[in-house]
Amino acid sequence: MNIKRPLCLFAVSFILGILLINSIGLNPFLIISSMILLAIICLLKKLGNLKTIIFISLSFFIAGGMLFYNAEYRYTGSFNQYYGNPVEVKGFIDSEVQNSEDGKSNFVLKTESVIYKNKTFKVTNKILVYVNNINTKIGYRTKISFTGIVEKPKPATNPGGFDYRRYLASIGISGRIYLNGASDIQVSGQKGGGYLYRTGYAIKNRVIDIISYSLDKNQAGLLEGMLIGYKDGLDENAFTAFSKAGLTHIMVASGMNVAFIILPFTFIFKKLRLSSFKANIITIFILVLFVFVTGFSASVVRAVIMGIIILAGRIIMREPEIYTSISASALILLIINPYTLFDIGFQLSFGATLSLVMFYTQIKSFTECKYIPDLISDTLAATLAAQLGVIPVTLYYFNNFATFSIISNILVVPLVEFVTIIGFIMVFTGLLNIYLTVIIGYINNTFLSFILFVTEVTSKIPFSLLKLPTPTLGMVFVYYLFIIYIFKGRNYFKAKKYTKHLKRAITILIFIVFGVRALLPKPMEITFLDVGQGDSTFIRTAQGTKILIDGGGREANSKSEFDIGESVMVPYILDRGTKKVDIVIASHGHSDHTEGLEAVLSELSVGTVIVPETDGRGLEKINNICKEKNISVIKCKQGDRINLDKETVFEVLNPLPYKTDSLAQEDLNESSLVLKLVYKNVKVLFTGDSGIPSEERILKQGLDLNADIIKVGHHGSPGSSSNDYIKAVKPQYGVVSVGRNNFGHPSQFVIDTLEENGAKLFRTDEKGAVIATSYGNEFNIRTMIP
Template sequence: MLYAIAFLLILISGYILSIIRGNLNKRALLWLLFIPFGYGLGLHEIQAPENSSIHEQAGKKNSVVSGIIVTEPYKKKNSWVADLDVANINGLPANGIIRMTVSNGSLEYGDSVRVQGRIEPPRGRRNPGAFDYKTYLWNHGIYALYKQGKNDAVEVLAKGRGNPVVQGVIIPLRVYLRSVIDKRTGENGFLLKGLLLGERRELPEDVKENFRVSGMMHVLAVSGLHVGMLFFIFFQIFTALFIPYRARVLLTIFVLWLYCALTGMSPSAVRATVMGSVILAGWFFERKSYIYNSISVAALVLLVRNPLYLFDVGFQLSFTATVAIIYLYPRLKEMLPGLSKRPAIVQRVGESLLLSIAAMAGTAPIIAATFNQIAFISLLANIIIVPLSFVLLGIGLLLAFFGMVPFLGAAYGTCAYYVTEAINWCVAFFAAVPHGYAECTSPSASVVIFYFLALVCAANLKRKKWARKGLVFIPFVFACICFYSALFISQPLATVTFLDVGQGDCAIVEFPGKKAVLIDGGDNTEFSDAGKDIVYPYLRYRGIRRLAAVINTHPDADHIGGLPYILERVAIDRVADPGFPAQSDLYTRYDSIITALHIRHDTLSAGMRLSLSPECYFDVLSPMPGTEPNSANNASVVLRFVCGKNKVLFTGDIEWQAELCIRNAFDTIAAQVIKVPHHGSTTSSTPEFVKQVHPKIAIISVGKWNKYRHPSQEAIDLYKSLNVRLFRTDRDGAVAVRIYKDLIKATALNQELRASLK
């Protein structure tokens, strides 16, 4: 806040000085005044969760929270989710929102409730490139989470305490539209609900994946496309009804804001609605509206409402796509002067293609950074799917008005059903096109800056002389920076990342040139698959398309669970494990996938070596050849990763018996870094073993509040007594160990813990 005050004082001083000199630029000064205002407002929003009384009470057991439900509850599996605007906690006044997950399905918007139990702060990003749920919730003013336990009480104190407009108009209208869509379209109503209500919760996973791969997710996210469709449809309806011009404009504005409220007032919906309202206001007052002014007003409205929207990917994509279309489309059209002479159908297809190219060019860096893919096939898919979506939205509006009329409702419902089928078929078709999309790593800030500079120059080749010079100068500067980085910035020989997969193990060893080895894959439960939710997104984030090896230390579910998903989707040179089979569905699936895909399958035992680069290799320390381990844990593959002068010990889930065998079999097992055996249990990390390894850094891969109570206090005390820097994935998130020639650097994702060794 001091920076904002200081900047404001400087501006005031400049203002006084400019008055004295007589060269005041009021417009420039007005815009500059928004900088400290926005900075101060943003700083207040960022600090609000930390300063909130909700944050102070989070983590305490048996809290009593009272407040009003401010969202319409929705079902998620066997529970109901709603947001509670808190009035007090434990009898003390509080403010902010808590997201509740309860078993009571009778809760409604506007209910005043009292809940008893434990509230928790949301967990932030736990792995590189992963979704930051904490920031997402904070951006929407949600500071804590509550999940009803078996003995926790949820009591309704009063009804009807919400906003009367929302409670009396918006929610009944949503309920009506859902009932009509369900009645007339059956199971195919999910797409129409997405278009009319902005609801995607019912979207089947396979359909959602097809939309993602084909680059058509924007059809499901309420944005300018939907608001523009509604704008056109209703303005034409009001014109056909001979409504006076100005009344027609006002009614259209009303419809747009009603639609925005129906869809939940998302940033993209508000942006499009504000822009549409500004344009219509210009029509009302018979004044020309400037599109960039409309965009600026929309951004200002959203950011004053919540400055943290600036970091919301929906906000970024919405505004970037809009600006890109407005700026690039006319310039792209100038490059095709013959298009206007073509038949009308060719012109429309060509213009649609240019619009898609403009939107993709503008949003490509954000999409690459967020989703690690670029769907080139969307350029063609837009030409077919967007018009079909327009038709479906029109049918949905007819259903809204005539859905309860027997004959008409059935007719429109049948039309909606078949149009939805057509959209699903087209999306599936484009998603299945070979090489229709490309996976990519997240671009750095410098790459994004150079990309946009080059894009502006390319777009102005026919208009500006400086554009040609820029297209030569920008790549030259970029190449110089890359050359400098390669020569003078030291790159690690290898990087070992211990991912936070909850109660399980997973580590990825990366070498220069995108070569990598995966050691274990985390767990697979009814709630999550670590391979799908954590490991695969990380590989995409890092741009790793092929694994030199996948090593499964042993067949326990918390180590092998995520591997089947990876085996099916990533090119793998070979799989290695201890050859200790398990009688489980997970192991059977794991083994059958290896056989079906003809992946090389090796059995590891002590004395073997895996060389993966000139300076790095794995020595296998366990299991001992010719022996029968007494448990799956003691059958674990133990690897000593040697890279230059530095060593990392991967221990799987070995217990004291295997530790004793390793100590007796090898003269030296020293390593600077150790993955603590068996999540820090009481049956492993014997003092003799740990002292012989003599680590300086230890990583415990463990889940928060796990039922085994790992890690044990004995293990923690032992490592601390030996002055070992201890990292824990449940507390610190993923841990990256960067190995240089004579140096090791370990960094936790939350940046609070670091360690360096020479």
């Protein structure tokens, strides 16, 4: 039996090895690999001609796992003994120095040695360096040294959140360091080599200069992105508009650019009567140089590797098979850095390419019509085919679905080829005569302006971008099985008369993926989110009621533009597989608790909002949004009960009715809702920012404070969590919601008080989100950072 396209099988085996060791670790991986090997040895005689393929596939499987394990140590483990400690780092700058308008700069440093505790260690890795007000003349390959503290990049600190450590590992970076200024840097010379990089940077900067001189600002920014992947020319609003219009793929250099490079040069070399061997070798060199010009843009690297494989096939007089070429490209990238598998761009790029190859022809047969021009029908078929492959990926990572992407792509994509080719002509002309480039630029400016116009119009159409809940991995798996069956498998199984059996298998599979999970009892889950120096807790009761207490936010007078609601809260809730929150609770009116709720209330479906009974200070925006969206607002005070479901209730312990509550009138923190969650035999105390005055009053009133978990008051401030209060609560666990701050939170007093009373302490700045689950008798606690 012959296996068609064996390299595809080897690539899949390699990927499975990476995924398995990422999920279970080294030792279980080795055990499973050994068991598979033993099974193969036992079946060796029965396998016949397949034994070679199976043996090679297993080799790729093991190689994928071991290379990933090695990469994990290299990118995330080799600095372990130095993270968080003052060290002297020596190395050379391995990138361009990026300067921002606010005087801050950053660059990649290739380390050569680290001096730690007066001992020198050879460490050859890459770290990101951030420095303020740099005025020293440094650039690519400058040899420098400095003393500082290398930070270990954090993994995802909230469920479904962005894994910064994995992202940096995917581009070969192990850590980051912040320096105050250029005075911290000592320059020791220039390192030789790096000529292709130097040439690439020089060409890139020359291209940017030519385009910026020849076009209007917005048009220049778009063309720079399309030609060489330079994104700094476009502002955040433009990126948002392209996202809503479903046109982000045209803003970056990609496989399309590689095709536009190969085809003209193929034509030119043919006219010059160069041999096929020489023409393909020169084209390969040009493609490699293009990679350096784009700064090793991931999308360009992927496309160039595939282009080189096709050209290499022509050199050896063999026409490459497309699936084999895709598999070879993926293998090369993953062998270089196995972390690339988790790069979103890698998944989108290969998903779209495979989808185009698999589905384009059949979709084209549906879109062909004598009333529709071929150009439009081709664009429509290509857009639909690519979208089929990437919809689950974009929903899984971004929760976005561009409803008018088909229309915008039909209008824009046919122009992209002309814009790109004219753009390259502008660049080559600009090297000879910049004024002639300006004249040619008038033509391209028209096309680019039309693209920007279509983008702006379609992005402003109501519901142009839908926010949808994150699909589960089971749903993604079933989706891909379904579309492959519809476009590829249906006719095959019909011809083989397997349709009836296949339908039964699909029904059983769907039941396993969705039915069994739905039938299993679910625990109550409480997630104390990492929102920096703020508070936020998401609760899902055993019967499915969803409650959000606070939403984090910026401290008063903070100059930060980071929107915690848009960037953290809304994506987190969508990642829970829902667009609806039954109850939103604002513990009190301080912005570090309420600001993130604004985006939740504006963008998601909210049933009821609960606030403390106060004069409304700090809650004005919340109330206004609720009024606009017709969301009911309920004010609560001590003695009230909030029934969440048949088994779960909130008891309100603070504040008193506002007119009689002198503490709340004097201090907004003391107006905080103090809520005791009761579910069967377990209890959790939520304290907002309430301090010792509120605690003393509650103690005097003799209220029952006993709880298994306490959300520690006011981020662990010394003005909260008195010894008598913690004794009355008797918590097994204490959770401090805290971020980097100048207040000394949490205070040593609070830490000592909790530990002396037998509570195990979890801090969100150290452990990320803290997830507590219970079926009603005890809590199981896990954290995002072990």
